[in-house]
Amino acid sequence: GENVEQHPSTLSVQEGDSAVIKCTYSDSASNYFPWYKQELGKGPQLIIDIRSNVGEKKDQRIAVTLNKTAKHFSLHITETQPEDSAVYFCAEVKGGKLIFGQGTELSVKP
Amino acid sequence: EAGVTQFPSHSVIEKGQTVTLRCDPISGHDNLYWYRRVMGKEIKFLLHFVKESKQDESGMPNNRFLAERTGGTYSTLKVQPAELEDSGVYFCAITGALNSPLHFGNGTRLTVT
Numbered sequence: 001g002e003n004v005e006q007h008p009s010t011l012s013v014q015e016g017d018s019a020v021i022k023c024t025y026s027d028s029a030s031n032y033f034p035w036y037k038q039e040l041g042k043g044p045q046l047i048i049d050i051r052s053n054v055g056e057k058k059d060q061r062i063a064v065t066l067n068k069t070a071k072h073f074s075l076h077i078t079e080t081q082p083e084d085s086a087v088y089f090c091a092e093v094k095g096g097k098l099i100f101g102q103g104t105e106l107s108v109k110p
Numbered sequence: 111e112a113g114v115t116q117f118p119s120h121s122v123i124e125k126g127q128t129v130t131l132r133c134d135p136i137s138g139h140d141n142l143y144w145y146r147r148v149m150g151k152e153i154k155f156l157l158h159f160v161k162e163s164k165q166d167e168s169g170m171p172n173n174r175f176l177a178e179r180t181g182g183t184y185s186t187l188k189v190q191p192a193e194l195e196d197s198g199v200y201f202c203a204i205t206g207a208l209n210s211p212l213h214f215g216n217g218t219r220l221t222v223t
Contacts, residue, residue, distance in 0.1 A: 004152075034211060043114070043201055043214030044153065089153060097143065097166060098212060100153040 006090050006101025014109055019077045021104045023090035026071065030092040033073050035064060038087045038103075047088075048075070080108045113139075114215035116202050122221045128190040131218045133202030135184070141165075141205045142185050143212065144177060148198040156200075159185060171196075192222045 005024045013019050025033070031052035036044035050057045050064045050073065057064050063076040077084055085108045090101040115134040123129050135142060144156040156175070157167040161182035170177070174193070179185040189196050199219050203212040 006152075036214075041216065043116075043203075043216045045214070046211045049211060095166070097155045097158055097169075098145075098153075099155070100145075102152045103150075 004090060004092055004099050004101040006104060008104060009102060010105045010107070012107045012109065013080050015080060015082060017080055019075075019080055019084070019106055019108075021075045021088055021090070021106075022072060023074070023101050024070075024072050025092045025099075027092065027094055028068075028071065030094060032093045033064070033066060034091050034093075034098070035075050036089045036091065036100075038089065040086075044089060077106075080106075082108050082110050084108050113213045114202055114204055116200075116215035116218050118218055119216065120219045120221075122223065123192055124223055125194055126191045128188065129192055129220060131187045131189075131200050131220070133185045133187075133215060135202070135204040137183070139204040139206050140182070141207070142179060143203045143205075144185070144187055145201045145203060145214075146198050147201070147217075148195075153201065156187075189220075192220075194222050196220060197222045 007022050034049035035047050037047045038044045048062050048064050050066050061078045066073045087103045087105050089103050091098040113136045140161050142159040145153050147153045155169040158165045159179040162179050176188045199217040201214050201217045203214045205212050
């Protein structure tokens with residue numbers, strides 16, 4: 001089908017801990033995987049993306065890994081801060097449009 | 111998001127009424143998308159414009175929804191007549207090229223009572 005499975009749906013961590021969100025996609029031909037962060041009252045904002053020709057990409061405290069064989073990709077946030085609290089969405093591009101996961105509500109407790 | 115302006119930010123209407131949502135993107139972006147998020151669920155694709163033409167409207171729920179993009183600039187999404195299940199946040203997004211990042215507006219929160 002056209003689903004991207006995302007887990008967990010909610011995640012609560014202590015400030016300074018790491019957070020990991022995982023997604024599984026279905027189309028082996030997919031080659032672009034963005035992650036979006038949505039804060040309250042705002043639209044989703046791109047935070048990092050990865051293309052299928054690499055296995056990992058890092059940007060400061062955020063990293064994304066891609067396992068094409070297993071059709072998994074994951075978001076890793078290290079040294080979490082309260083301002084990381086938001087809803088995170090993974091996505092794959094299929095048929096010229098983004099197919100999103102169900103979202104993960106991340107709460108970082110100070 | 112500075113590149114995409116949506117209004118209204120909130121709309122509360124009664125079942126059976128009509129509502130029109132508007133999206134004003136900055137110029138130079140041929141691809142314009144509408145998405146919707148119903149409470150607690152994924153962000154779902156509604157349709158895709160390339161300039162003024164509908165490239166893909168496979169996500170439109172039914173014929174109560176009508177989208178237009180006049181002259182390939184701003185876009186409107188009209189719901190007529192609105193039903194309770196139409197409640198959610200409607201996002202507009204733009205990109206210059208396919209397989210490039212989408213830039214979203216802040217969305218319109220629609221509540222149908």
